[in-house]
Amino acid sequence: MSSTLLEPSTTAHDLPAMLPSVEWITDTARVARLSQDFAWFSPILKRDLAGKTGDVVARPRSEEEIRQVVSACAIAKIPLTIRGTGTGNYGQSTPLFGGVILDLSGYNAFCWVRSQVGRAQAGIRLSEFDAQARPHGMELRWLPSTFRSATLGGLFGGGFGGAGSINYGPLAAPGNVLGVRVMTVEPEPQIVELRGADAMLLHHTYGTNGIVLELEVALSPCVPWSECVAQFESFDQALEFASKLTKAPGLIKKEVSFLAAPIPTYMAPLMPLFNDKQHAVMMVLAPQSVEGVEDLVKSFGGVFCYNKTAEEVLSSNRTLIEYTWNHTTLHALKVDKNFTYIQSGFTPAKHVEQVKALEKELGGEVLMHLEFLRTKEGDFNCSGLQLIHYTSEARLNEIMAIYRSHGVQINNPHVYIVEDGKQNNLDPAVVKMKERFDPMGLLNPGKLRSWASREVRH
Amino acid sequence: MSSTLLEPSTTAHDLPAMLPSVEWITDTARVARLSQDFAWFSPILKRDLAGKTGDVVARPRSEEEIRQVVSACAIAKIPLTIRGTGTGNYGQSTPLFGGVILDLSGYNAFCWVRSQVGRAQAGIRLSEFDAQARPHGMELRWLPSTFRSATLGGLFGGGFGGAGSINYGPLAAPGNVLGVRVMTVEPEPQIVELRGADAMLLHHTYGTNGIVLELEVALSPCVPWSECVAQFESFDQALEFASKLTKAPGLIKKEVSFLAAPIPTYMAPLMPLFNDKQHAVMMVLAPQSVEGVEDLVKSFGGVFCYNKTAEEVLSSNRTLIEYTWNHTTLHALKVDKNFTYIQSGFTPAKHVEQVKALEKELGGEVLMHLEFLRTKEGDFNCSGLQLIHYTSEARLNEIMAIYRSHGVQINNPHVYIVEDGKQNNLDPAVVKMKERFDPMGLLNPGKLRSWASREVRH
Numbered sequence: 042m043s044s045t046l047l048e049p050s051t052t053a054h055d056l057p058a059m060l061p062s063v064e065w066i067t068d069t070a071r072v073a074r075l076s077q078d079f080a081w082f083s084p085i086l087k088r089d090l091a092g093k094t095g096d097v098v099a100r101p102r103s104e105e106e107i108r109q110v111v112s113a114c115a116i117a118k119i120p121l122t123i124r125g126t127g128t129g130n131y132g133q134s135t136p137l138f139g140g141v142i143l144d145l146s147g148y149n150a151f152c153w154v155r156s157q158v159g160r161a162q163a164g165i166r167l168s169e170f171d172a173q174a175r176p177h178g179m180e181l182r183w184l185p186s187t188f189r190s191a192t193l194g195g196l197f198g199g200g201f202g203g204a205g206s207i208n209y210g211p212l213a214a215p216g217n218v219l220g221v222r223v224m225t226v227e228p229e230p231q232i233v234e235l236r237g238a239d240a241m242l243l244h245h246t247y248g249t250n251g252i253v254l255e256l257e258v259a260l261s262p263c264v265p266w267s268e269c270v271a272q273f274e275s276f277d278q279a280l281e282f283a284s285k286l287t288k289a290p291g292l293i294k295k296e297v298s299f300l301a302a303p304i305p306t307y308m309a310p311l312m313p314l315f316n317d318k319q320h321a322v323m324m325v326l327a328p329q330s331v332e333g334v335e336d337l338v339k340s341f342g343g344v345f346c347y348n349k350t351a352e353e354v355l356s357s358n359r360t361l362i363e364y365t366w367n368h369t370t371l372h373a374l375k376v377d378k379n380f381t382y383i384q385s386g387f388t389p390a391k392h393v394e395q396v397k398a399l400e401k402e403l404g405g406e407v408l409m410h411l412e413f414l415r416t417k418e419g420d421f422n423c424s425g426l427q428l429i430h431y432t433s434e435a436r437l438n439e440i441m442a443i444y445r446s447h448g449v450q451i452n453n454p455h456v457y458i459v460e461d462g463k464q465n466n467l468d469p470a471v472v473k474m475k476e477r478f479d480p481m482g483l484l485n486p487g488k489l490r491s492w493a494s495r496e497v498r499h
Numbered sequence: 500m501s502s503t504l505l506e507p508s509t510t511a512h513d514l515p516a517m518l519p520s521v522e523w524i525t526d527t528a529r530v531a532r533l534s535q536d537f538a539w540f541s542p543i544l545k546r547d548l549a550g551k552t553g554d555v556v557a558r559p560r561s562e563e564e565i566r567q568v569v570s571a572c573a574i575a576k577i578p579l580t581i582r583g584t585g586t587g588n589y590g591q592s593t594p595l596f597g598g599v600i601l602d603l604s605g606y607n608a609f610c611w612v613r614s615q616v617g618r619a620q621a622g623i624r625l626s627e628f629d630a631q632a633r634p635h636g637m638e639l640r641w642l643p644s645t646f647r648s649a650t651l652g653g654l655f656g657g658g659f660g661g662a663g664s665i666n667y668g669p670l671a672a673p674g675n676v677l678g679v680r681v682m683t684v685e686p687e688p689q690i691v692e693l694r695g696a697d698a699m700l701l702h703h704t705y706g707t708n709g710i711v712l713e714l715e716v717a718l719s720p721c722v723p724w725s726e727c728v729a730q731f732e733s734f735d736q737a738l739e740f741a742s743k744l745t746k747a748p749g750l751i752k753k754e755v756s757f758l759a760a761p762i763p764t765y766m767a768p769l770m771p772l773f774n775d776k777q778h779a780v781m782m783v784l785a786p787q788s789v790e791g792v793e794d795l796v797k798s799f800g801g802v803f804c805y806n807k808t809a810e811e812v813l814s815s816n817r818t819l820i821e822y823t824w825n826h827t828t829l830h831a832l833k834v835d836k837n838f839t840y841i842q843s844g845f846t847p848a849k850h851v852e853q854v855k856a857l858e859k860e861l862g863g864e865v866l867m868h869l870e871f872l873r874t875k876e877g878d879f880n881c882s883g884l885q886l887i888h889y890t891s892e893a894r895l896n897e898i899m900a901i902y903r904s905h906g907v908q909i910n911n912p913h914v915y916i917v918e919d920g921k922q923n924n925l926d927p928a929v930v931k932m933k934e935r936f937d938p939m940g941l942l943n944p945g946k947l948r949s950w951a952s953r954e955v956r957h
Contacts, residue, residue: 216749216791259787262720288877291674333674419746
């Protein structure tokens, strides 16, 4: 589209008529809904993001349609916010200053599997990716609890990992995401393929420094995963079991999730099995490891109380993965709207002791929910998504301060600015990427604080 | 065979005539050869085991033939020493008091692969096991450098692991070996299936506490492994690279072997690429990780100097795995007969610093060769098979003492008694197993010292 076709005063509302071949959503209520994600888990974000909405939503189905929308926005200087299916928790797809929401969920083709690598368009759902990869004997390395609807592009843009991070670490670990195809936000959008570390500069920036069109990811050989639960009377033994299993090199798992009492009683599959004093470790295990894990559970005084084969999981259409990570929070919120949560990163090798100390200090008010994983560097660790009986913002901040005083890192889920979720440790190269891929700063302006305050070098 | 058929004075030499359906080897030179393994790597073991030989070798091909030989030995109280293909290094198959060598290399059928588990008879070669498992999309979790000829039973009886231990730890890690079928040494031999931890009580006891007939092991999905080498001018950077790669969760490897200068110049595939000041890290990598590892090599100032795909490895019939672990020692010995070696277990998380300190203290005399791996508990670590310019037994002991003074554990490869290779930390349950499976103490008498000195409870 040449710039002469656009009136200087073109707004987002004018675009649907100008680009009629693209699918547009203009109904105010639907646009408002498509401006949101699961930020409502946080009472603070719910308040802070209230009323923030796009003007229209574009749902392109081809690279050419994306190009048309992007070009038009660049020419008319209309803000552009990229969206997948809205399963994020920090307002990733909420436009801070209106404009066009670029919903990529319709740009969702599976490209290929070659050897142990797969490639797909950004809008593909993770469940669909896995379904396409499985006939090749491959599966995704990580499944967030939202895998059923979450998109690959959205996971890359604002996700961490999920089930599977216990083996492969977060997406951010080198070797997981091999390359991305990126479009620039310019009147004449350019297409660039980034590989390795360069590609990762667009990761977890909430779509603020480039439009990721396709992703190439390393895969993992398919395993017919069993889903199991161990029950413990003792908090410490459950915790130590989970930590031991996480490290055990001969016992193959995809997920180890620790739910302190009474959280198991909030989770539908566990409700009939648990009383409110019992702790659960939910596990996704390779079938050949179930026997060995059962022995390990016993040696920690636990009871192996739930054991479903991959076939049973498939036919029941119920997977424990949808009770882990932030789905634990979701299910707890269904039981008690007054819950909120924090995200905490413990210190490898000290994590078990840190958890015990914090349980002693805050038990009852803060309900321990831990996801065991490997860090980007490969250390064994756990990450907390603790449930909190919410009283006030002041008390929530106090709790986070107590965590920090124990040497635990808080990844605050009650903020929506990219830098605030990263303790203000933003790699300056992220901003340089934005100079390259979004030189006019149109991608959700305000979301990447460093953009406005940068020293402009060009 | 009923005991009345045997004269009380029956010796091993009488058995071939009594059991003519079994294959026997009686030629003195061949029996002497089949009484040995690779203990000659150690000048001390070479001296200590000199002249120790069996009387005859039985090579049974069925459980029934094994039963006949075992029964006859039990009735006549003839010592019985189990042998695979003799690739061990500590006189595992050398009878200390003559008798029958039970060579199980002919008892080698592959049983089955089900889901991700495989089962075979003890005498199967590891290479043959992998060839049988591959059409099922599976492979063994570990390949010692001797995989071409070593047997599964021999690996279980006296091996550690090998390539693959960087993922799955040693065989000893729970979940690796799932079960074993064992025969008792009695006039009427019994057959028992042991599972899990019970099975592991027969592991690494050099065949002294039961005759393992079949093994059931957890497998790993097949990967078309690439073989690569990185070259470094700096010892420290090579070491740090190897340690970083070992932990990196997104970069998939089966083997990481560090060879300090000038060891690479002793290894045929590396000779043309290395001068005697350059250090090598040999790697077996998943193809989708090669790109990421190449980036990592560069970031440590190294050069990616060798890169073969799985197809190239297969068609060349040369694998780097046969230059790792104790094959490194073998190739160095071919260049200089005066080399010997030690085996050292570093301390997880401190291993890199320990290696640097010992290199500073002993560099030149002790050539650093490290195999990166995970411990039984899953910690990242490395194990040393350092090459030593041998001068005297006293100096060798001094070097081992220096290692110990740095907090490094020495697994002395210059001893042949089970307990001496385990710092005398033998689980008493191992001896109880021998009471159950070899109540008359006929399995290579003298090899398990605790047997003679035990308190007999029955």
